[in-house]
Amino acid sequence: MGRDCPAGMKHPARGEDCPEGGACPPGREPYAAAPGGDMNPLTCWARRAANAAAIAITLATSLAAPAQAAPPPAELFFKDADIIEAVLSPSGRRLAITSAKGATRVGLVVIDMGPGGQMQRLAQFSDGDVFQVRWVNDERLIFGVTDLSEGSGRPQGAPGLFSVATDGKPMRQWVRRMGKPFISNGGDDRILDWNHFVLRVPAPQPGQPNEEVLIAEYGLGEVHTLTPLWLNTRTGRTRSVSFDQPRNTVGWLTDENAEPRVAITMEKGRRGAWWRAPGSKDWVQLYDADQFKLPFQPVSVDNAGNLYVTRTEGPHRLHVLTRYDFAAQAPEPKPLVVTPGFDFSGELLSEGSRTALGVRVQVDGEATVWFDDAMKALQQQADRLLPGAVNRISCRRCGQPDMVALVRSSSDRDPGRLLYYQAKPAEGEKPWTSLGRMRPDVKPEQMATMELARVPARDGLELPVWVTRSPNAKGPLPAVVLVHGGPWIRGGTWRWHPMAQFLASRGYVVIEPEFRGSTGYGDTHFKAGFKQWGQAMQDDVADALRWAQQQGLASDKACIAGASYGGYSTLMGLARDGDLYRCGVAWIAVTDLDLLLRGSWWVRDDTTSLARQYALPEMIGDPDKDAALIAAHSPVKLAARIKAPVLLAFGEDDRRVPLAHGKRMREALQAAGNDPVWVTYPGEGHGFAVIKNRVDFAQRLEAFLARHLQP
Known part of the structure; x- marks a missing residue:
């Protein structure tokens, strides 16, 4: 059992409690938030970069282990993982997994996470592999299909877009795969051409079951413009967005509801950024600058209408995260998140909330700082159960008394394992359940x-x-x-x-x-x-x-x-x-x-x-x-x-x-x-x-x- 079953958990196959785990290994430091600031600057991270002398001493004085008969075969390192994608449904009651385990191609499997839940294979192709799975609502998923069986250089074409329901109804195709035949939709020939792809799925809202996703049409000219529109994944109908877009738009930033708020433009070596406020159809230009001399870069928009950007500061000109001040028409001077020694690279974690619940950053490794007390406590619990690892939490009803979460735990030596958490488990169930390893052979x-x-x-x-x-x-x-x-x-x-x-x-x-x-x-x-x-x-x-x-x-x-x-x-x-x-x-x-x-x-x-x-x-x-x-x-x-x-x-x-x-x-x-x-x-x-x-x-x-x- 050991590593597959952390202390305090119930092993899903054997049913018994897991043994106590060990302490955090040397060199592993918890991340922490420093006082001050709305989001608290990060002052340390998951694994602080060691200095040169410390690395040399640690590695050069390690004891030699008994020699292995043979190293692991090359295939172990370069074959596909058993579990590739894993995504919780909006309610957290179902888990979508992509895997080729037991098949020649990567397919889509959905698992009912309730007591005695069943596993259901919803999509499998003979000429392609399922990828980029997203839940539209608790009953329907969308995904693309790619075919690399003949190599990365053959014309694979666009992945298309498919939807499938969890009730066993037939799969539907809404965007054509380039170079592949259209799958009949039962007499409904409503389908978009291959140059359409998903921009974002709106975050779930209580009492408002979602059917639509925001997609974009990819322009085929010298400048590859992106034109957004809404697609109903149940009927295949499309509708236009409620605004005209700036000229030569090549990128979009949306809020949690998938409403486009920032348009990025490119023309003759210059990049522009445009802002559309909630409730407005008009665009305001934030900047027009040489592509190598941008004053700041838009990163995220929350549902309260706040725009978060990165700008540079200090002798190394490191990127820090701050809010944009619309009155001053400039980023706020006080940074919200700084990552010493690294550019800010990460995301604000809203999970459907109006404002951010936390921030996930990439320093030497990945680290998450939660602002919500319940999420802080869950992260601390996960880190105690799985020491010496990066424990990424994806949650539903985050911080609420009945929240559920998926935790992917990984490290430099471990490609990853999945765990399921329930704040209010069913009778006879434990809060934590081990779901398996991404690469069990490693x-x-x-x-x-x-x-x-x-x-x-x-x-x-x-x-x-x-x-x-x-x-x-x-x-x-x-x-x-x-x-x-x-x-x-x-x-x-x-x-x-x-x-x-x-x-x-x-x-x-x-x-x-x-x-x-x-x-x-x-x-x-x-x-x-x-x-x-x-x-x-x-x-x-x-x-x-x-x-x-x-x-x-x-x-x-x-x-x-x-x-x-x-x-x-x-x-x-x-x-x-x-x-x-x-x-x-x-x-x-x-x-x-x-x-x-x-x-x-x-x-x-x-x-x-x-x-x-x-x-x-x-x-x-x-x-x-x-x-x-x-x-x-x-x-x-x-x-x-x-x-x-x-x-x-x-x-x-x-x-x-x-x-x-x-x-x-x-x-x-x-x-x-x-x-x-x-x-x-x-x-x-x-x-x-x-x-x-x-x-x-x-x-x-x-x-x-x-x-x-x-x-």
Whole structure:
């Protein structure tokens, strides 16, 4: 039982009480709210980032464990989870789950959570997998269907939109799947074309059963505009919204009732934001600014008509959450939520309430601070039952005496488990019930730990670095420097990551730097990466490895690996810092910067002309004005400097980074006398979707690294 059945719970299969749990492990800190302010700034979080020395001491002095006969197979890390989505109905009496367990495709199952409740399979397709499940009301769900059985690069089309009732009535289709036949609606041919998708489902209101959802029509021009309308999921009828929208609207922000309140516009490299107050049909412009110089960013709207935005402050220009002051026409100067060391990234938790009940943020890991006393108490109870984990609560009738909740508990070593809570359980029932694990084959005790350090780059910039390593390892290990893609994203969060865990299970320490240009650590860190591909961004990657070696975490045996931009960085690392790396693995990698920035009549890709005109020249370089800079940092032109063995892998139908990038790099390496290991996957695009391809690539990666690192 153990980990599957926390203390104080009733095991659903065996019926007996669960044993007492252990204490919170070292390094785990509770989050807390500091006094002052309407929402109380966060002063600490779920797992405070450890400093470099603490990580080094903890990892380097761990006792060695008995060697395993063999590490877990690659399939364990890269197959789909048994439970993918889990969503409570508005009443909390039913739970919708998507899973392929016992089937060849992901289907939709609904479980009655009452005593003796039944399980009912409501949707299963032979040519697709169910995803993006939402409850419209307690009797009806909507969902889309996607088909990745032939790879991520084949034209999968839009997912369509289906509805199904819990009473067993026939499933209905309201939006067509691109390239797929229409499922008959019993003589009713009312259906929308494939370029419609759901924006939001209104929050449930007592005594007001909902039937409608807000959808949007996706424009197919150069600017992909979004036009909202309402769809009745019982009849298929649509109705227009009650307002005219601003020109070139590409995004919407709604309140809890799914009423559009903020429109985001894009035109010629400029972004605008417009506000529509409750009860009004008119739009007021909040700003019109260069896309890289926004004064603030709208985040959320509550049903009281408050607009919440993020703005930057401090030397690192970190994003903080505040209200927008309509009288002053500016964000309020006093922040509501600050996350020291991180940009605010999260959501206000209203759960149907008029105002926020709490806030969920992403710092090193996820943390939730509740303002409601009953929700605070429930979070504390969940954290006591499941110590050392992130325990995300989704509730119905939140904070009320009869509330119910779904808790997903996960950590860096545990992909997650589900628990069901009832404030007023039925007679003979306990408040907590264990529902099962997302990936039951994964044994948390066999997984590696993940920690975040802050180290200085060579120019003094603070560099966040993730370290994943077996807690039983002793001394320096062979290292894999894993470079994230993007590059303008945040690379890591404290959770279970399949690739890092797979590499750690093979005896490596995995070093993942949040190099400059990464988001989530302030605008200063983000914009320090502009026009620094292959330069300071690459120095950060090398500095992260050298730090790990100095701290006794990594040995002098190291390889570099990554996908997309990470693949570009892999090749540039081999060309610039060949003394650091014994090999490199680059998959779906950018190799030719000129091809990326200019495009080609002969190479089909999905980079828009607007991106090439307004964004990429500023972020990477202008193909004409910065031609020398681009040529000097394009891997395909530096192949002669790459001496280490290289593995190249590509999807044959990739439109983000077309196969031409791979072919040109392969030919350049061959001409330089360094014939790379080469593999391509038919049907795959920018990422490998077919499980057998994921597993095949992982096995090739494992063999290649073992040949050159010998852990």
